[in-house]
């Protein structure tokens with residue numbers, strides 16, 4: 001019997017889960033961002049301005065879902081603004097339902113990036129969780145992740161390379177739903193933008209998290225939109241259907257290639273995808289599989305035997321331009 005890892009039913013909706021508007025340090029207005037992304041085939045955009053949670057539900061319609069969110073920062077020296085060589089931690093916090101309109105863990109002290117100070121009066125505050133003092137520590141960061149998670153938010157841990165964070169930091173953060181496996185803005189700035197090794201580090205520690213590719217666009221001088229995205233397989237294009245799929249992990253990440261089908265049957269994982277030069281299976285063991293194109297012919301499907309004792313596996317698809325699609329990790333005990 002087939003077990004679908006990406007649901008068989010529903011449609012794929014293209015999404016960018018990390019973006020900045022002119023309410024913080026981006027250039028485009030929320031409406032202009034909607035137009036830009038819609039013009040490039042996107043159906044979902046998460047508005048994640050720095051440290052201010054301002055929902056844009058008015059932008060949601062039959063062909064577009066505006067997810068409400070913010071990007072919270074922790075500064076290594078707990079002072080603001082930070083200094084160039086200190087560590088930081090950035091997390092995207094996306095509301096699971098459109099009726100969440102209050103900012104969890106608000107603290108005015110952090111509202112200073114770009115135009116944030118000018119717009120802070122638009123924020124509605126959750127009195128029960130504010131003022132929240134953000135302490136840059138394993139416990140401080142995990143505490144905010146937990147509070148937001150319990151309030152129904154989806155948490156992504158962003159761009160560890162830009163943040164100068166390493167194993168000692170990220171392995172001790174508890175409560176994230178996903179790691180940002182690719183950040184297009186970091187790619188354009190020359191940081192390590194692709195983090196499959198960090199994804200494996202966190203998975204091997206037993207945390208069952210997902211992988212998100214995103215733009216983190218600010219739309220300043222360089223075109224930093226439409227480079228990293230997730231394809232969400234959801235029953236319909238409605239806010240809660242989209243976030244339900246996010247919480248379930250019914251999506252994959254990509255910088256180009258598409259994945260059409262992913263399922264397990266008779267202990268074999270099957271994948272169907274757009275034209276690829278390589279498809280690989282990665283696990284937590286010294287056990288991997290990889291097929292490459294031969295004679296210049298693209299590959300569009302693969303079948304990998306799961307005859308190993310691995311705890312999890314995940315699949316990567318690479319196209320001729322070096323772009324990659326990454327599935328989430330699937331834990332074998334659940335299959």
Ligand SMILES: [Zn+2]
Pocket residue numbers: 071090158159
């Ligand atoms: Zn950031």
Ligand SMILES: [Zn+2]
Pocket residue numbers: 018019020071216
């Ligand atoms: Zn950002």
